[in-house]
Amino acid sequence: MKRTLQRPVVPGVGASQPVVTPIMPSVVYASESPDALDAQYEGRVKGHTYAREGHPNADVLAARIDAMEGMDGGIVTGSGMAAVTAVLLGLCKAGDHVVGGNQLYGRSMRMMAEDLPRLGIATTLADPTDVAAVEAALRPETRMVLIEVVSNPTLRVADLDGIAALCRARGVLLVVDNTFTTPAAIRPVEHGADIVLHSVTKLLAGHSDVTLGWVAAVDPEITARMRVFAVTTGLTASPFDCWLAERGLATFGLRFARTQDTAQRLAAHLAGQPGVRRVLYPTRADHPDAARAQGLLQGQGCNMVSFEIEGGRAAANAFAKGASGIAFAPTLGDVGTTLSHPASSSHRALTPEGREALGMSEGFFRVSVGLEDPEALLACFDDGLRAAGLV
Template identity: 40%
Template sequence: MKFATKTIHSGYDHHQHNRALMPPVYQTSAFAHDHVGEVLEFGYARTGTPTRAALEACFAALENATHGFAFGSGMAAIDAVLRATLQPGDEVLAVADLYGGAYRLLTKVMAPAGITVRFADLTDPASLADALTPATKLLWLESPTNPLLNLVDIAALTAIAHRHGVKVAVDNTFATPYLQNPLDLGADIVMHSATKYLGGHSDVLLGLVAVKDAELAKSIKFIQNATGGVPGPQDCFLTLRGIKTLHLRMERHCDNAERVAAFLATHPAIEKVFYPGLADHPQHELARRQMRRFGGVVTVYLKDDSRAAASRVAERLQYFLLAESLGGVESLVNHSYTMSHGGMPPEQKAALGIREGQLRFSVGIEDIDDLLADLAQALA
């Protein structure tokens, strides 16, 4: 089954739901038993509902996995992966320039609980072998990273990690299953903040995880049920609805982002553009090999590297709204220093190159002429 067909038909059989074309919203906390001791597929909504099951099966199909799991947010999904794969005394090695919320979870929650947390620049796969220790149990990757859009070679890093008995998890939020499938590249776990492109309409908060290994799936399922960080049926329904147009939206996101990146690359107010689709991106060839297209996010350094300059541009924009998230149909601008990475220490941001005069654009699916005109007037 091709990807576009999977988005429409995977994970749902209308014959099992009174022939409803769309998955019904099972707005119930519990299901009735006919007798004591009866084992039901769905008994209590924390454990599962038909709406959530349809989403989990659909998502697993998109990532070419065997098991899918839905959570109340992307952070809840990351937390479940960490809890399912790590014990006190274990170590997680994470790519250095990762999402600020993941950094906070690792350093402020996992580290105090006895997990050793280390970060490394993994753009050169050869560096991984030296970075691993006997305690390393999980390698946490993003590609492209948030917000500087660096890429790592998932297949090469996974091969090295597996030789050392280390599992690999990939946050695939920026790429989406339409552009990249980490499990096909050898990774053990793929995670998404479905709040972003999968939902696609800025109206849902949800996280997703997919795996191929049955034992790993059993561990994640246990954490999902035991900790209860699950989404409600309405959020599952909205995400399923969003997924049905994922392939169409991603084509437009990519079309528009390529035009925006090219425009900004020659603008006198811009010092540097970060976008894997540009030929001067340091991992451009890796992006061409590892991804199907280059995504919908563009990050820039302003020549005036000040918060005031970034604020002035953001406030003048009309179609790019200043907001925390990304991946919706509308264009957004994010000041990473104070927003997505606001909780990261200043010295860490400086080391990674996250600057005051930096803006991250989530390029929506509006008419490209309007978006380019908006950027031109805001940067004038």
């Protein structure tokens, strides 16, 4: 894959050009005549009209993520869930059917379980690690399959190649949420995805100070349909957030490499501690999808680690309090490590039995590893285990 250096694609001042993209917060853009405005709306000339329909900072950010994913024409939205919404509601109609992975992000799961059926769009959840389960869920009216490469929060690895082949054979769109894995680990379009989306809020921006999404389709007509829906419904990205995210992308490669290295160390460390029932990390030999992870991710494990401790909710409370140097927060991708408890946050809407069936007990935690000194981070986890009476 050819890599190119990118500079801000913005007008210069005189004979020079800014090294940093300017923030362009204008809501409206003036045109010289009705004919000139027609030319913009009809795509004969490049320009902006109204910020809800697009603005320069979103254009610059979209182009950079497009290049990372090997795609064109991406849409920047006001959040990751706005990108999910642009796909599901921008492309589906009453009478359609959608298959989703059974461990999607919590709000994506809610949309599948409650919002789409309310609008007449049927949904089915299936295990994305089992292509036969996904095939069994398909119907004649199935419009698309939505999966994550690595599931949230149990880090199971989807049979992406198998599902892509199935979707091609059945004429169904394959939508891949690449937030966890990022294009540093995998480019889903190279494995047959039709649509790829991100919560840019997370690892791409990387500093917990923006809320953004991105989505693109291989077929430009599908991207155009999503863009019209996003503009109509106001799934608009802030110029300032776009500017901050572009700044975050400048260090993305460095952050990804450092946090991945530390995540591997943390997974190995936790696996050796008493009171830790299991540790989930894609590159570990004891991961249930280790062989598939090696093939798909080519040795990349990313920055997420999940683990389960003994002692139920009481031990979980004690652990979270005892690991006081780690932010207990339902997010990921920050420069600092964050600890999440799915039973009380992202998957709280499921019944205890439903969570247990998916492997999320009261002692189950998800970790987004940050940039701290690795030894200090391991010591902080040990503090949590001691506070829970496990070591």
